[in-house]
Amino acid sequence: MLSVSNLSTPVLKPATFRLDAGECVAVQGKSGSGKSVLLRALADLDPSTGEVRLNGDLREDMPAPLWRRRVTYVAAESGWWEDRVGAHFAQPDRAAALAGALGLPGKVMDWPVARLSTGERQRLALVRALVQEPEVLLLDEPTGPLDAEATERVEALLRGELARGAGVLIVTHAPEQALRLARRHLHVADGVVADGVVTEG
């Protein structure tokens, strides 16, 4: 589905790997090793060289906004540009349903953004990406600020996405989460990306 060859930035050494439809790959490595740089480069949010294809289509052959709708990055730090939560969603009804599945109250769409906690923001940022049904999800620590119950709900939702055929790259610092969701992982150290199998310990 997503095939990457020699993707590199000033930080990232040439990386080659692929992500299949319905597959989840965990991205692991120390803080500052280049995990976010990798995801941002895939979403074309920073300049990079190399070849990235989605189902054979070259990234540069389509407008960047279209590419990002199909290959969507959800940052570790969520961003908000309107006062009201609902104003950030193209389809507030669908978003409210997804938010409910993540344990958020039904009225959350009417709230001001300032009222949201970090964990609520993180889940809503994920919902914002999911309502657009991207083919590939690039998730940067989506459950970082969440408690165990909320994390479980997010993982359940992600399994649903995988079942619909989406590919998921997920940056996680929790080895258990990698084990639960992914069979393969990418290990990033000093900008070098290495392919591997997720194992215990």
Added chain:
Amino acid sequence: MLVSLHYTDLAVAGLLLLVNGGLSLALDLGLARPLLVAALRMVVQLSLVGLVLTRLFALESPWLTLGAALVMLLFAGQETMARQERRLAGWWSYGIGTGAMGTAAAIVLLLGLSTAVRPDPWWDARYAIPMLGMVLGNAMSGVGLALHTLTATAARERAAIEAQLALGQTRWTALRPILRHALRTALMPTINSMAAMGVVALPGMMTGQILSGVDPGEAVKYQILIMFLISGATGLGVLAASLATVRRLSDRRHRLRLDRLVRRR
């Protein structure tokens, strides 16, 4: 009838500064030195400008007038740069600010000189240079404020802008809120000053004309003309400089390019 000022008159008024300076020393505000330097600068700069303008008016040369206008524009460009905490790297910041102000001032001034004032010759320095000074001074404040707001807000709102880009919005959509904010911030002082004019503040140019013996009705008409020219030039300059900066702050692949900004040392 014109009351001419003697240097002794100026010295008496200058004593007021000594009061300010004494206050600063007594309260330990540390303002005595900057106050003195600023006052001296003002006296020297204005005296020089007086000499230059006298020569310029006497020489009646279109090329010297154009040269003076260019020097003013280059200084204005420098000033807009100095007002930005973060600015575009390289020549972009200076180029965009100076280019936008120069174009806006030229359009507005040519309009004013060719339709309303109509001096003979049309480039007569006695009209062109003072009008340019007023138009450029205001456009400079506006452009400086717009670019400062734009770059500072882009850096602060990075997460919000990139969240929109990541969801597939274009750079123009993602940057529209900060563009709006910058334009509003930059144009507000002009709008406010027009609204308060005559009621709260008697503008300097009009007061000057009245003091030098011009009929108040005539002075008011001049002031209104100048205010229209000023707001026209500020609006055009601010819009052009802001759009160009938004363009340079992003790229063709709709990325936010904060790496093209440098912080002021």
